[in-house]
Amino acid sequence: MEFDKLWNYSKPDETEKKFRELLPEIKASGDKSAYLQLLTQIARTLGLQRKFEDAHKLLDETETQLTDDDPVSKIRYQLERGRTFNSSGKTEKAEELFLKAYELGLNSGAENLTVDAAHMMAIVKSGEQSLEWNETAMKLAENSSEPAAKKWLGSLYNNTGWTYFDMKDYNKALELFEKCKEWHKERNTGQGLFIARWSVSKTLRMLGRVDEALDIQNELLKEIEESKAEQDGYVYEELGECYLLKGNDADAKKNFGIAYDMLSKDIWLAENEKERLQRMKELGGR
Numbered sequence: 001m002e003f004d005k006l007w008n009y010s011k012p013d014e015t016e017k018k019f020r021e022l023l024p025e026i027k028a029s030g031d032k033s034a035y036l037q038l039l040t041q042i043a044r045t046l047g048l049q050r051k052f053e054d055a056h057k058l059l060d061e062t063e064t065q066l067t068d069d070d071p072v073s074k075i076r077y078q079l080e081r082g083r084t085f086n087s088s089g090k091t092e093k094a095e096e097l098f099l100k101a102y103e104l105g106l107n108s109g110a111e112n113l114t115v116d117a118a119h120m121m122a123i124v125k126s127g128e129q130s131l132e133w134n135e136t137a138m139k140l141a142e143n144s145s146e147p148a149a150k151k152w153l154g155s156l157y158n159n160t161g162w163t164y165f166d167m168k169d170y171n172k173a174l175e176l177f178e179k180c181k182e183w184h185k186e187r188n189t190g191q192g193l194f195i196a197r198w199s200v201s202k203t204l205r206m207l208g209r210v211d212e213a214l215d216i217q218n219e220l221l222k223e224i225e226e227s228k229a230e231q232d233g234y235v236y237e238e239l240g241e242c243y244l245l246k247g248n249d250a251d252a253k254k255n256f257g258i259a260y261d262m263l264s265k266d267i268w269l270a271e272n273e274k275e276r277l278q279r280m281k282e283l284g285g286r
Contacts, residue, residue: 019042075105078104079101083120091124111148119134161176201217244256
């Protein structure tokens with residue numbers, strides 16, 4: 001759908017506004033499927049803003065209008081209901097919906113949404129089960145004839161890399177992050193490439209290759225400063241970790257402090273990574 005191009009996942013409030021402005025036009029067009037799909041995407045913007053009750057209300061409204069002859073709207077509804085549950089900590093309910101979306105996607109031939117559902121199953125699962133779902137999603141994306149399905153590969157390489165990272169298999173994680181980096185580099189994705197390089201750096205640090213990790217983080221910091229882009233607290237956090245390992249306490253403290261000042265404002269981190277933030281605060285002298 002054309003409205004999917006309006007998505008800015010880092011600014012869900014702005015995306016919500018754009019979608020709501022478009023809603024009357026889509027409704028007036030008589031394309032009920034497009035209208036219902038747009039409602040699901042507005043619900044997603046609400047979920048990303050952690051307005052879970054509002055998201056569920058809009059999805060309730062959508063659900064009453066779904067029909068079996070419009071599987072795409074039904075899949076998108078299941079995905080967004082699942083994402084809303086998952087973001088609010090109700091993983092079991094989310095998993096049930098993602099599995100339904102995956103099965104319906106396979107049966108209806110909606111390859112892009114099927115990959116999305118498989119990738120969400122990988123997120124709600126852990127360890128070997130997560131890896132299995134990521135492998136399923138990657139195979140679907142690689143074999144798909146839909147460009148939209150193939151676009152998932154960058155995210156899938158990233159997610160699979162983090163699954164291996166969480167399992168402390170850092171060599172395999174690095175392999176996936178390098179693959180992710182090359183995928184983004186070939187497509188000149190900008191922020192996607194930036195994140196992939198950051199991920200490579202963090203994994204190198206975990207493998208004891210601190211000088212290489214530090215070089216990458218300093219390159220990223222230089223690019224931010226030269227382009228006058230928005231500062232990235234995660235870069236400062238990694239710089240702090242690298243300097244700490246090298247025994248440079250002054251630079252470690254400086255970077256941890258900046259990282260804490262920035263990342264402590266992140267709602268998700270404040271709720272889910274309290275120990276991580278506390279570490280930044282203490283090491284940063286805040």
